[in-house]
Amino acid sequence: MNNTFLTTKLTPIVTIALCYILYLSGYFQMTIAAVLLLIASAIEYKKGLFKSLGFRWNKSSAKNLLLTAPLLGTLLFLFYYYVLVPVVTHFTGHPIDFSVFEVYTGNLPEILKILVYVWISAAFAEEIVFRGYLMSQFTKFFGSSNISLVCNILLFGLIFGWVHAYQGISGQIVAGITGMLLAVIFHIRKNDLWFNIAIHGFLDTVFLIFVYNGWL
Numbered sequence: 001m002n003n004t005f006l007t008t009k010l011t012p013i014v015t016i017a018l019c020y021i022l023y024l025s026g027y028f029q030m031t032i033a034a035v036l037l038l039i040a041s042a043i044e045y046k047k048g049l050f051k052s053l054g055f056r057w058n059k060s061s062a063k064n065l066l067l068t069a070p071l072l073g074t075l076l077f078l079f080y081y082y083v084l085v086p087v088v089t090h091f092t093g094h095p096i097d098f099s100v101f102e103v104y105t106g107n108l109p110e111i112l113k114i115l116v117y118v119w120i121s122a123a124f125a126e127e128i129v130f131r132g133y134l135m136s137q138f139t140k141f142f143g144s145s146n147i148s149l150v151c152n153i154l155l156f157g158l159i160f161g162w163v164h165a166y167q168g169i170s171g172q173i174v175a176g177i178t179g180m181l182l183a184v185i186f187h188i189r190k191n192d193l194w195f196n197i198a199i200h201g202f203l204d205t206v207f208l209i210f211v212y213n214g215w216l
Helices: 002-024 030-053 060-094 098-106 108-142 144-162 165-188 191-215
Strands: none
Touching: 002 030, 002 108, 030 108, 030 191, 060 165, 060 191, 098 108, 098 165, 098 191, 108 144, 108 165, 165 191
């Protein structure tokens, strides 16, 4: 068994399996998964670990991160809330369970705390895990054909929805579709992870504004 096989094939498989075991055990957190996948990337790509995930400053600009990304994040949230949510809940017959967020309504100190947490655990960690690592590894193993790309987007969109089980079946479906849209953006932007992180972060920021004002 050569070192190339260990670093490029066995390391990602073992690391992903470990994340799955943690999820089943109930001790899974997205930030922990992101750290594990960063370590796996460091083992496989060494100094090129950040580039392998899509952290490339030459692809990002202040305009993209501070203007385009906030705009797209806001539009994506509006599509999520005013289109996806009513359509999905109509077909499932079950409203999304947002009860976990009720404690933050009108509570400024708590909403600021959760805002920081969301940027870390959702914007950064989820994008590192789902777009930066898993999508890139799928392409490495199965190629970059159109069929592979569609399977890539669908598979990790479904898993992205699955990990949002606390929102009920409707929440899982809506989150899954949202994850697929983020994956499409990641592909169109040629794996620009900074851009995806910004979009995801601003999407969740608008979501928390709705939570704080009791608009959900």
